[in-house]
Amino acid sequence: DTEVTQTPKHLVMGMTNKKSLKCEQHMGHRAMYWYKQKAKKPPELMFVYSYEKLSINESVPSRFSPECPNSSLLNLHLHALQPEDSALYLCASSQVPGGGVGTNYGYTFGSGTRLTVV
Amino acid sequence: ELKVEQNPLFLSMQEGKNYTIYCNYSTTSDRLYWYRQDPGKSLESLFVLLSNGAVKQEGRLMASLDTKARLSTLHITAAVHDLSATYFCAVVSSGTYKYIFGTGTRLKVLA
Numbered sequence: 001d002t003e004v005t006q007t008p009k010h011l012v013m014g015m016t017n018k019k020s021l022k023c024e025q026h027m028g029h030r031a032m033y034w035y036k037q038k039a040k041k042p043p044e045l046m047f048v049y050s051y052e053k054l055s056i057n058e059s060v061p062s063r064f065s066p067e068c069p070n071s072s073l074l075n076l077h078l079h080a081l082q083p084e085d086s087a088l089y090l091c092a093s094s095q096v097p098g099g100g101v102g103t104n105y106g107y108t109f110g111s112g113t114r115l116t117v118v
Numbered sequence: 119e120l121k122v123e124q125n126p127l128f129l130s131m132q133e134g135k136n137y138t139i140y141c142n143y144s145t146t147s148d149r150l151y152w153y154r155q156d157p158g159k160s161l162e163s164l165f166v167l168l169s170n171g172a173v174k175q176e177g178r179l180m181a182s183l184d185t186k187a188r189l190s191t192l193h194i195t196a197a198v199h200d201l202s203a204t205y206f207c208a209v210v211s212s213g214t215y216k217y218i219f220g221t222g223t224r225l226k227v228l229a
Contacts, residue, residue: 033217040222040224041222042219043161043206045218048216056214088158090160090161098217106151106163107151110160111159
């Protein structure tokens, strides 16, 4: 399995709702990431988990709450979001933080969750 | 703070023509990545460049890295319509886990 799986693919939520995004990988990667991408912009780093511990929080508002229950799973809990939070949320993983060893130094990205806040 | 800039931001080119996209970054990094993104889709990894002078080629795309100049190029040879997409370079800042994307180049190849 060489994929990062994200669910759901699409999510519409109200500003008072609580929802969660899920990301899963079974490649044995020990670093996982959340990125936010607005239309026609590059992805922006939100959080980095390194060996299941939060190592980087890029000053993300507390209405976004990440969780890494185990080495294969990464969640992003959403609460009281604003319409401007509507975006494509991408999860990624890498062998180790910052890249990896061997033939694949890159990050593997999931297909993303398209979030719309109404 | 690591900054990654690409130029041009937009590129419209005729099929069969050649062109180069440039990626400049502001601090030391030991690896650089190129990605392709189709509208509404996720990121597809194209190249990983790991050392100064590295050159990688796949089909009509060729990427190179000059770590001294902090510059990478993505050269397109004899463009075809299927290459229309947004191309991002990305850099890992040495000593951190931050993987920062360039501003992106939206490429449109006209038939």
